[in-house]
Amino acid sequence: MSNLSYPLPENEDERLEALASYDILDTMPENDFEELTHLASEICQTSVALISLVDDKRQWFKSILGHDAKETPREYAFCSHTILNKNDIMIVPDARKDERFLANPLVTGNPNIVFYAGVPLVNEDGFALGSLCVLDTMPKNLNARQLKSLRILAKQVITQMELRRKLARLEKSNQNLLETNSFIQKFASTAAHDIKNPLSGMLLTSQALQMRLGKESDDKSKRLLDLNITSTKKLLTLVDEMLAYSSAPSSLLTNQNCLDLNTLLKNVVSLIDVPYGVKINLPQVDHTLTCSSVALEQIFINLLTNAIRYNDKEGGVINIQFREDSDFYNFKVTDNGMGIAEKNLDKIFYKELTLNVIDRFNQKGTGVGLYTVKSLVEKLQGSIKVESQIGSGSTFIFSIKKNAGVEEDDELL
Structure with a gap:
C-alpha cells in the first residue's frame, strides 16, 4: 500500500x-x-x-x-x-x-x-x-x-x-422525443379505436330505431333521432381522421384539400357544446381555402372551446374573422369573456401551464389545448398571438401559410 x-x-x-x-x-x-x-x-x-x-x-x-x-x-x-x-x-x-x-x-x-x-x-x-x-x-x-x-x-x-x-x-433528448412520439401515436390510435367502436354501435342502434319507428313517431322524435345520427357520423369522421393522423403524422401537412371555411366552422360548432346564451358569429362572406382541414378543425375546436369555457357573461359573444393576403390565411377569434392578465399573455401557450382559473363549468384547464393550437399553427408555417384585457375578453390572432406543408416535413411530432 x-x-x-x-x-x-x-x-x-x-x-x-x-x-x-x-x-x-x-x-x-x-x-x-x-x-x-x-x-x-x-x-x-x-x-x-x-x-x-x-x-x-x-x-x-x-x-x-x-x-x-x-x-x-x-x-x-x-x-x-x-x-x-x-x-x-x-x-x-x-x-x-x-x-x-x-x-x-x-x-x-x-x-x-x-x-x-x-x-x-x-x-x-x-x-x-x-x-x-x-x-x-x-x-x-x-x-x-x-x-x-x-x-x-x-x-x-x-x-x-x-x-x-x-x-x-x-x-438522449432525441431518443426521449422519439419514444414519447411513438407513445403518443400509439395512444391516439388506441383511443380512436376505443371511441370508434361505441360510436359505430350508437349509429347502428339509431339507424335501427329510425327504421323501426318509421312513420309512427312524431316529428320532434324524428328530428332528435336525425340529429343523433348526423352528430355520430361527424364524430366517426373525426375519429377516422385521428386514426389516419396517428398512423401517418406527415398527413397533417401533406393532405391539403379545398374547403369552404364556413362549412368547416359550422361542423366544428356542431361538435362542441355551445351553452344557451353564447352566440358564435362566423365570417359574413364565404371563403374557399386550400389547407389541412384536420389541423384547422383542431385549432378552432380548441379556441372556441376555450372561448366558451372562460366566458363569464350572460350574453357570450364569439366573433370569427378571416382575411387572406398573398402568402397567408389570417384569422381572428374574439370573445367578450374573462380576459387574460397581461403578465400571462406569453405563458398561456406553454405546455401543461395552467393559470388556476375556474371556468364556467367549475373546472380548471389542463394546459394542453393552447399548446396544441400553437404547435399546429407553427407546423402550418404560421404564427399566433393573443391580445386581451381582464374583464373585456380576448382576441386570438393567427395565420397559416398558404399551401403549407406541400413539401413533406419529416419531423412533425
Missing part, C-alpha cells in the same frame, strides 16, 4: 460531479483526442503525452501516446497537483529533485518520469477535470511558444469534451 498522499481541491465534490456529467470515463479511444495528444508530443518534443482525467481514486487516460498505461492510482498522479492551480501550467523540470515526486513509483520505476508539464483542463463552470500533460525521461524545459501551444491544445481538449457532452445530451 502506498504511503503517498495527494492534495484535494476545495470544491472536490462539485468537481467530481462535473466530471461525471461528461460520461467520458472508461470510454473507448476517440480520434479527436488522439490527435491532440500527438500534437502535444510533437510540439513539446516529449516521448509521452496524455489526456488525464482525475476522479476520486485514480487518474484515467482518455488518450495516451508513448506508453500503454490506462490509469494510475490518484496518489501517484502528478495531475492531482496540477488541478489545484486552474490558472497555469504546472512544470516539474526534474521530478527526482522535487520533494513531492522523488519517491513516486512512476519516477523511481516505469515509466521513469523525470520531466512533467501539465495544463489543467478547466471546463466552462470553472472545474479542473484533469490535465493535458507531456512527460519525458530526462530533465527538460519548455520555451514560451511551446507553453502557449500547450495551453491552446488544452482548450481544444475541453472544447471536444463539451461537444461530446452536448452531442450525447442531444442524442
Whole structure:
C-alpha cells in the first residue's frame, strides 16, 4: 500500500460531479483526442503525452501516446497537483529533485518520469477535470511558444469534451422525443379505436330505431333521432381522421384539400357544446381555402372551446374573422369573456401551464389545448398571438401559410 498522499481541491465534490456529467470515463479511444495528444508530443518534443482525467481514486487516460498505461492510482498522479492551480501550467523540470515526486513509483520505476508539464483542463463552470500533460525521461524545459501551444491544445481538449457532452445530451433528448412520439401515436390510435367502436354501435342502434319507428313517431322524435345520427357520423369522421393522423403524422401537412371555411366552422360548432346564451358569429362572406382541414378543425375546436369555457357573461359573444393576403390565411377569434392578465399573455401557450382559473363549468384547464393550437399553427408555417384585457375578453390572432406543408416535413411530432 502506498504511503503517498495527494492534495484535494476545495470544491472536490462539485468537481467530481462535473466530471461525471461528461460520461467520458472508461470510454473507448476517440480520434479527436488522439490527435491532440500527438500534437502535444510533437510540439513539446516529449516521448509521452496524455489526456488525464482525475476522479476520486485514480487518474484515467482518455488518450495516451508513448506508453500503454490506462490509469494510475490518484496518489501517484502528478495531475492531482496540477488541478489545484486552474490558472497555469504546472512544470516539474526534474521530478527526482522535487520533494513531492522523488519517491513516486512512476519516477523511481516505469515509466521513469523525470520531466512533467501539465495544463489543467478547466471546463466552462470553472472545474479542473484533469490535465493535458507531456512527460519525458530526462530533465527538460519548455520555451514560451511551446507553453502557449500547450495551453491552446488544452482548450481544444475541453472544447471536444463539451461537444461530446452536448452531442450525447442531444442524442438522449432525441431518443426521449422519439419514444414519447411513438407513445403518443400509439395512444391516439388506441383511443380512436376505443371511441370508434361505441360510436359505430350508437349509429347502428339509431339507424335501427329510425327504421323501426318509421312513420309512427312524431316529428320532434324524428328530428332528435336525425340529429343523433348526423352528430355520430361527424364524430366517426373525426375519429377516422385521428386514426389516419396517428398512423401517418406527415398527413397533417401533406393532405391539403379545398374547403369552404364556413362549412368547416359550422361542423366544428356542431361538435362542441355551445351553452344557451353564447352566440358564435362566423365570417359574413364565404371563403374557399386550400389547407389541412384536420389541423384547422383542431385549432378552432380548441379556441372556441376555450372561448366558451372562460366566458363569464350572460350574453357570450364569439366573433370569427378571416382575411387572406398573398402568402397567408389570417384569422381572428374574439370573445367578450374573462380576459387574460397581461403578465400571462406569453405563458398561456406553454405546455401543461395552467393559470388556476375556474371556468364556467367549475373546472380548471389542463394546459394542453393552447399548446396544441400553437404547435399546429407553427407546423402550418404560421404564427399566433393573443391580445386581451381582464374583464373585456380576448382576441386570438393567427395565420397559416398558404399551401403549407406541400413539401413533406419529416419531423412533425
